[in-house]
Amino acid sequence: TADDVEFNADMWAKPDESRESLITLYRRVxxxxxxxIExxxxxxxxxxxxxxxxxSAASxxxxxxxxIAETHRHAG
Structure with missing residues (x-):
């Protein structure tokens, strides 16, 4: 169930995810x-x-x- 999923579990690559699939996802996003933005x-x-x-309502x-702040913090 969703309650069993670790908080922010979607923030890490899983062992079965290939580099190529992650790069494809990154480019799609x-x-x-x-x-x-356009x-x-x-x-x-x-x-x-x-x-x-x-x-929750944000421009x-x-x-x-x-x-930008999160990218700076995590990818600095």
Whole structure:
């Protein structure tokens, strides 16, 4: 069940995932992100379901700043 899954378990590669499949996923996500950024204005509001309370409604600008900070923190 979903309750049995470790928190953030989707943040690590699984032993059965190939480098090629991870790179393909990374590129697909990048293309989707680029299309989203091109299609929307920075003040467009979206929902981040795992952000709690009022914080779940965030503008594209807020989400991009968050992603920059997270990339800096984790990939520095």
């Amino acid at each position: 990048g293309a989707h992100s680029s299309a989203t 299609a929307l204005t920075l003040d467009t509001i979206g929902r981040v379901p795992w952000w709690t309370g009022d914080r 594209l600008h807020e989400i991009l700043v968050h992603l």
